[in-house]
Amino acid sequence: MEIAYASALTVIWTLASLWWLRQRPALAGASEQHDIVLVYASQSGTARRLAERYLQQFNAARELNTTVHSPAARLYALDEISPQTLAGCKVALFVVSTFGDGVAPDHATAFVRDHLGRHPLNASATGNSWPELSQLRYAVLALGDRHYANFCAFGHCLDQALQHAGATRLWPVIEVDRQASSALQQWQQQLQHQFQLVENQTTTALSCRLLHREELNPQSPNPSLYLVRMSALGPAPLRFEPGDIAQVQLPNGEQRSYSVANYDSQGSGQLELIIRQVTRTDGTPGVGSHWLTERVDGGSEILIRIQSGLALTRLSVHTPVIMIGAGSGLAGVRALLQYRQQAGVQGDWLITGERDARFDLPLWQQWQHACDDGTLGHWDACFSRSPEQPFSYVQDALMAHPQRLRDLLMRGACIYVCGSAAGLGESVDACLHSLLGPAVVTILQTQQRYLRDIY
Ligand SMILES: Cc1cc2nc3c(=O)[nH]c(=O)nc-3n(C[C@H](O)[C@H](O)[C@H](O)COP(=O)(O)OP(=O)(O)OC[C@H]3O[C@@H](n4cnc5c(N)ncnc54)[C@H](O)[C@@H]3O)c2cc1C
Ligand SMILES: Cc1cc2nc3c(=O)[nH]c(=O)nc-3n(C[C@H](O)[C@H](O)[C@H](O)COP(=O)(O)O)c2cc1C
Structure with missing residues (x-):
């Protein structure tokens, strides 16, 4: 009886939150017509930064060329556009990374679900959601790492979907292995050749x-x-x-x-x-x-x-953050917590993961201090190999407090996860899917309220 009541509550919560989470203003410009769009999909910011750099090059070329018509370029995250938007564009340049086990970055999850089938490797499964794109010329810069089995898989997946819809490749997919400069130069040469763009200064070391x-x-x-x-x-x-x-x-x-x-x-x-x-x-x-x-x-x-990465200072100080970090991932959590402490935030939730409570208490005083001054409303410390207490992982703290998680999310909370992909990222992700359901997780990702700095 209690179980039936609990699952009924979960369904009601999911429906309510789906309705509430979708109350987001329509994205400006998504239906506008553009000469050139730059589109990125990026997990840790590299693809976004590159796309921003190319946008600056288009803008600079336009400023230099005031007498002659020079195309205007617009920048979009992949989740801000649809294949229909592309039908109104002449040129689309995609800068996309591959994440997880050969899949798209988190914020592109809804695009993948709606337009590429459930798994991006099923590129041919584009369904009916793509209009004919014979007017579109495009190119893909695919970021990846050859150490992973599915090298640049998402870039290729997108390329196949665009081919399938009748768009014309400006040049073949350029694969970038761990930001190799040779591949980036190849892309830059293509931009110079096709659009007369000049390389801009990069951040110096x-x-x-x-x-x-x-x-x-x-x-x-x-x-x-x-x-x-x-x-x-x-x-x-x-x-x-x-x-x-x-x-x-x-x-x-x-x-x-x-x-x-x-x-x-x-x-x-x-x-x-x-x-x-x-x-x-x-x-x-x-x-x-x-x-x-x-x-x-x-x-x-x-x-x-x-x-520049996830730009965590843009997170509202008026809504809570649920910070989850383990091991070296406490780095990102510490930086964010220091910022929010200084900004006078009250009521965040911290979940830390370490191994043994007898020895592994890094930064303990800092977390304690943030509890004392109210920055943290809750702090759960999990130890995976402590002999004197039951073994616990960060996802266990989420599992133990599902109602707190939902309440904070309904108040507009963001979730920030920092640490290893295998040890932390995957387990927290699986836990959130099981507690909130895939639809809610996808909306949180699309709204950039589920941010992950995992490696
Ligand atoms: C976006 C991002 C942020 C990162 N932030 C941090 C951070 O804040 N603190 C931090 O300590 N590290 C962080 N890392 C990991 C870091 O970049 C290095 O990978 C790590 O220090 C290992 O490099 P190394 O040269 O010592 O090992 P290498 O000589 O490169 O050897 C690493 C070998 O060990 C394996 N390996 C790599 N990383 C790990 C790991 N974490 N645990 C176990 N095995 C591993 C690899 O498969 C590889 O075979 C981050 C990585 C990324 C991509
Ligand atoms: C957890 C994790 C999983 C990754 N999985 C893949 C993969 O399956 N295939 C691939 O080619 N690259 C993979 N990469 C490498 C990234 O695509 C590469 O680091 C890229 O430059 C990241 O760009 P971004 O910062 O825009 O997300 C992975 C990287 C991380 C940290």
Whole structure:
């Protein structure tokens, strides 16, 4: 009887929230006619930043060309358009990454569901939702990483759907393996050739030095976690905000990404990162994490480029955030929490995940302080390998408080998840699907109220 009552409540909640969540103003411009549209699908911001860069190039070309007709370009996220919008465009340039197990980034989930079939690898299943697009010329810049089985799968999926609808390729799909500059140059050459665009300046890497390094879980048998603080050497300070990613260049020329772990309210330019020492499956130390946590000293040069990411400061301070982080993912959570604490927010919900409560208590005082001053209305600390208490993972805290989750979402809350994709991202995602249902999760993703910085 109780179970039937509970499931009836869940159905009512889902229907109510679907209605409520859909109360969102229609997107401006979605039905306008455009010469050129730039469309991105991006999980951690790289594809969006590239699309913004190409938009600037179109704008610059237009300003230089005031006497001759120069096409106007508009930028859209993939979830802001539909195949019908494309029917009113002459040229569409897509910059899209592939995420998860060869699927589209989160915010494009509804587009995929409505226009590409349930799984993007079923590209031919475009259904009847696509009008004939014979007037459209397009190109796809597909971002990915060859370490994954389905390399650039979503870019190819989109390309096939556009072919299927009769659109004409300007040039074949260009695949970008981990932001390889050769592929990006190839795309830039095509833009120059077809649209006479000139490459704009990219953010420069700043030369930085180490200020402070501290082990956050000494005596722990688990992999060490470090807080690393640094600042730029030159006159220009590092500028960053919560949600940004610091790209660190290693001495061997490779790059590693780290989530910004602090909010620099005073503009001091001091950047903090939280870095887990990684050991590879063959037992050898991970190159970047060991270099930063053991080898660099005050005399070493560390080249850092800040990439704008999820722009977490745009989240309203009047609606709650549910922050979920585990291990090194506490970095992004810490930066966001510092920002919201400083902004005077009250009543957020924090869920942290670590292994052993005897040793792994990094940042404990900071979370406690945020509870004391009311920034956090709730804090659930989960430990997956603590001998004195039942093992618990971050998703267990969500499962234990479904009504709190729903209440906060009905008040407009956003969910922010930071940490490993396999350990944290997938389990939290599965849990949200089971508690809220796929339709609600998709709407949250489309409205960018379910934000994930997972790796
Ligand atoms: C957007 C983004 C944000 C990130 N933020 C952070 C952060 O804030 N803090 C942080 O510590 N790391 C973060 N990372 C991971 C980081 O970029 C590196 O991948 C990590 O430090 C390992 O690099 P390495 O050079 O030490 O190891 P490598 O020499 O590259 O060797 C890594 C090997 O170990 C495996 N591996 C990679 N990462 C892990 C891992 N986390 N756990 C277990 N095995 C792994 C890989 O399969 C690979 O074979 C982030 C990654 C991305 C993409
Ligand atoms: C959790 C995770 C899963 C990924 N899955 C794939 C994949 O299946 N195929 C692929 O080619 N690239 C994959 N990538 C690599 C991304 O596509 C690549 O890093 C891209 O540059 C990210 O662009 P974005 O910042 O715009 O999302 C994955 C990256 C992450 C962090």
